[in-house]
Amino acid sequence: MKTFKRLGKPNNVSKASGAAERSASFVMCEHGYTTMVDHCKEVKPLEGCGLLFGKGEVITTVIPMVNENHSPVSFSIRSEALEAVMKERMVRGEQWLGVFHSHPTAPAIPSETDRLMMDDESLCYIIVSLALRQPDVRGYVTEGSQLVPARITLQPKESLS
Numbered sequence: 001m002k003t004f005k006r007l008g009k010p011n012n013v014s015k016a017s018g019a020a021e022r023s024a025s026f027v028m029c030e031h032g033y034t035t036m037v038d039h040c041k042e043v044k045p046l047e048g049c050g051l052l053f054g055k056g057e058v059i060t061t062v063i064p065m066v067n068e069n070h071s072p073v074s075f076s077i078r079s080e081a082l083e084a085v086m087k088e089r090m091v092r093g094e095q096w097l098g099v100f101h102s103h104p105t106a107p108a109i110p111s112e113t114d115r116l117m118m119d120d121e122s123l124c125y126i127i128v129s130l131a132l133r134q135p136d137v138r139g140y141v142t143e144g145s146q147l148v149p150a151r152i153t154l155q156p157k158e159s160l161s
């Protein structure tokens with residue numbers, strides 16, 4: 001039922017090597033990016049969250065979701081809500097590509113909790129930090145047991161087809 005696409009190629013980055021090479025990269029439409037960042041700003045001081053859809057490495061749809069935890073330091077998405085959105089997007093031929101959430105006052109670095117949760121190798125995880133005046137948006141993917149940075153490139157929607 002769920003269509004998962006493996007993103008990025010597995011490489012031989014060892015656990016100890018720390019700063020891994022950027023083997024994964026995504027393209028995101030500017031509109032989706034704005035939707036994501038605006039949602040996070042709106043719900044601040046709580047953590048914002050949502051789902052990312054598209055095809056392959058191209059994120060074309062951003063769906064903000066309710067943070068069931070209503071917390072400034074954690075988030076969760078109700079599974080019924082997740083499934084409903086998932087169904088709706090798949091009818092449109094989109095794949096579930098990732099999850100985003102915000103860190104209202106912390107840097108865009110995965111917390112310990114994030115690390116435990118970000119374990120699906122088929123997904124891209126985006127963290128939006130609102131700690132500074134300029135939002136800091138960073139992507140991550142899981143490779144083996146390690147989270148590695150993923151490059152996010154913005155493009156106008158018209159150029160994505």
Ligand SMILES: [Zn+2]
Pocket residue numbers: 101102103110111114127
């Ligand atoms: Zn987090």
